[in-house]
Amino acid sequence: MASRLRSLVLGRNLAGVLIRAVLGSAGVRLLGMAATFLVGVQLARALGPDGFGVYGTVMAIVLLLAVPAQLALPQLLTRELASSGTPAYRARARASLTWFPLVVAVSSLTLTALCLAALALWPWDLSDAIRRTLHWAVWLVPLTAFLNLGVAAIRGFHHVVSAQVYDALLRPALFAALLIVAGVLGATMRPERAIALQALAAIVTLALLIVHAARIAPPDLIASKGKAEPGAWTAAALPMTGTEVLRVLDGQYPILLLGVIASLQEVGQFRVALAAAGFVGLPTTLITLVIMPHVAQFWAAQDKERMAKLAGGAALATFLSVLLMLIALVAVGRPLIGLLFGPDYLAAWPPLVLISTAFLISAAFGAVATILNMSGEERTVTVAYAVSPVVGAGTTLLLYPGLGLSAAGVGLILSELLKGLILVRRAQRALGVDPSILGARHIFGHIAGGKPRKAAGE
Numbered sequence: 001m002a003s004r005l006r007s008l009v010l011g012r013n014l015a016g017v018l019i020r021a022v023l024g025s026a027g028v029r030l031l032g033m034a035a036t037f038l039v040g041v042q043l044a045r046a047l048g049p050d051g052f053g054v055y056g057t058v059m060a061i062v063l064l065l066a067v068p069a070q071l072a073l074p075q076l077l078t079r080e081l082a083s084s085g086t087p088a089y090r091a092r093a094r095a096s097l098t099w100f101p102l103v104v105a106v107s108s109l110t111l112t113a114l115c116l117a118a119l120a121l122w123p124w125d126l127s128d129a130i131r132r133t134l135h136w137a138v139w140l141v142p143l144t145a146f147l148n149l150g151v152a153a154i155r156g157f158h159h160v161v162s163a164q165v166y167d168a169l170l171r172p173a174l175f176a177a178l179l180i181v182a183g184v185l186g187a188t189m190r191p192e193r194a195i196a197l198q199a200l201a202a203i204v205t206l207a208l209l210i211v212h213a214a215r216i217a218p219p220d221l222i223a224s225k226g227k228a229e230p231g232a233w234t235a236a237a238l239p240m241t242g243t244e245v246l247r248v249l250d251g252q253y254p255i256l257l258l259g260v261i262a263s264l265q266e267v268g269q270f271r272v273a274l275a276a277a278g279f280v281g282l283p284t285t286l287i288t289l290v291i292m293p294h295v296a297q298f299w300a301a302q303d304k305e306r307m308a309k310l311a312g313g314a315a316l317a318t319f320l321s322v323l324l325m326l327i328a329l330v331a332v333g334r335p336l337i338g339l340l341f342g343p344d345y346l347a348a349w350p351p352l353v354l355i356s357t358a359f360l361i362s363a364a365f366g367a368v369a370t371i372l373n374m375s376g377e378e379r380t381v382t383v384a385y386a387v388s389p390v391v392g393a394g395t396t397l398l399l400y401p402g403l404g405l406s407a408a409g410v411g412l413i414l415s416e417l418l419k420g421l422i423l424v425r426r427a428q429r430a431l432g433v434d435p436s437i438l439g440a441r442h443i444f445g446h447i448a449g450g451k452p453r454k455a456a457g458e
Contacts, residue, residue: 028161029286032168033278039172040275042179044268044341046189051129053264054191056271058133060255065115066144067248069108072240073100074152076233081156081221095226096233097153097217104149108142115141127264129191136195143202147171150209157216166209174201239378246385250415253389254408257396262405265344270405272337272345273352280329281359283321287314288367295367299375304432307371312439315366319437322363326356347405354409358416365420366435368427380426387422388415 044052080096083089115138119131147166155163178197182189255274258267291314298307334349341348369381392408392415399407424436433439 028164029168029282032164032172033282035169035172035176036278037275038176039179040272041340042176042183043189043194044272044345046179046183047191047194047268049265049268049344050263051189051191052268052271053259053266054127054129054133055194056255056267057259057264058130058137058191058195060252060259061134062137062140062144063248063252064245064256065111065138065141066108066148067245068241069111069141069145070104070148070241070244071107072237072244073104074148075240075244076100076236077149077152078156081153082158090221090224091227092229092232094221094224095228097222098226099228099230099233101146101149104145105142108145112138112141133191133195136192136199140195140199140202143199143206147202147206147209150206150213153213154209154216157213157218159216162212166205166212170208171201171205174204239382243378243382243385246382246389250385250389250392253393254396254412257393258405258408261397261400266347266405269345269348270351270408272341273348273355273405273409276329276333276337276348276352277355277359280322280325280356281362283325284318284359284363284367287318287321288370291367291370295371295375299431307431308433308439311366311368311371311433311435312437315364315435315437316440318363318366319360322360326360329353329356351405351409354406355412358409358412361413362416362420364437365424366437366439368420368423368435371431371433371435372423372427375431377426377430380423380430384419384422388419391415391418 043055047055077096077100080089080093083093116135119134119138122131151163151167154166175198178201179189179194182193182197187193255267255271258270262270291310295307295310298304298310330353333352334346337349337352338346369384372378372381392411395411395414396408399410403410420436424434427433427435
């Protein structure tokens with residue numbers, strides 16, 4: 001069995017390609033998560049639960065605002081540039097390099113101006129801390145939009161690892177370094193000052209991104225004549241924007257809801273729980289990114305047998321990885337929270353376990369959302385992501401009086417369960433594929449000694 005597993009990892013078959021790709025991406029992602037986690041620890045200690053609650057609430061608002069500011073153009077830019085090697089798409093890809101930044105500039109700056117006007121005219125009570133922080137934070141909206149556009153360009157030029165470095169590692173690392181410098185200089189940390197330092201880190205990252213993208217852009221593409229196709233771009237961008245809004249809302253609604261019904265201290269504690277749970281959910285992100293192109297390849301070829309094996313194998317690997325992370329968390333998580341964040345954040349422990357359990361439930365359903373998106377079933381994904389936050393928010397409101405912060409964790413568990421059931425049922429009916437852990441039966445014979453099959457094109 002050991003030799004069989006070794007051959008899977010080192011071989012040229014699909015399993016070996018996927019395993020090596022996951023391990024390669026894991027290095028960058030782990031470093032990035034470590035930098036992000038360091039930022040969380042620094043801010044939690046420097047701001048205290050109340051200040052960290054203000055910061056968390058404002059950042060959740062920024063993440064939501066950044067979605068309409070981008071109009072799904074980063075995803076479209078990656079698709080356009082990745083297709084530029086085909087003569088039929090060359091002119092359109094060249095035009096996207098000119099038009100997409102202009103559109104993002106207009107949309108993001110217009111949205112920023114509207115937000116500033118809304119803050120000035122806001123008729124309801126708003127704490128001074130949140131108001132001051134929002135005035136700084138709205139400028140993160142255009143910065144985030146342009147950063148995502150730059151990362152998308154590098155990814156579209158097939159520099160995938162470099163894109164991950166900028167996306168997951170460089171900006172949080174710069175932010176952490178700036179927080180260290182501020183601490184050494186004796187600066188008193190406040191939420192709005194933390195936002196300003198984050199904006200500075202984003203500006204430096206964006207400058208490096210622009211230089212990198214200009215350096216790697218194919219000269220023949222830059223020299224070619226562009227031809228804009230606004231109709232095709234709009235038809236693709238509108239549904240993608242709607243789905244992206246729902247996806248971000250699905251991840252941020254607990255913070256936004258707790259910002260209304262709970263104290264700022266509890267919001268800060270729950271944000272710590274979300275940050276720590278990110279490590280538990282890391283295998284899901286890694287495996288999903290790696291299998292995405294293979295899913296599209298197998299679906300285009302209508303190779304449902306290999307698609308079923310890929311989906312089942314991905315679900316099994318994701319579930320076991322997340323399970324191991326959850327076991328480690330239960331063993332050492334509570335004392336680590338007190339050690340890293342301080343005793344004021346120990347209340348984050350129960351929701352942390354519940355959030356991690358929700359990640360485990362999601363892992364049991366495998367990469368079902370990605371598989372449906374790559375197979376022309378985007379509407380089902382949109383419906384599931386629309387239902388999920390409604391169930392989660394309703395559960396949180398219902399249970400909060402009795403369970404406190406844990407109510408949001410229970411809401412996440414129920415929302416992930418319902419979302420997974422909807423998506424898996426559709427995959428089984430429409431695609432004839434079971435992407436959940438139950439579909440892993442397709443790979444057991446292969447691991448036990450079945451003859452490996454080569455990936456298409458190998």
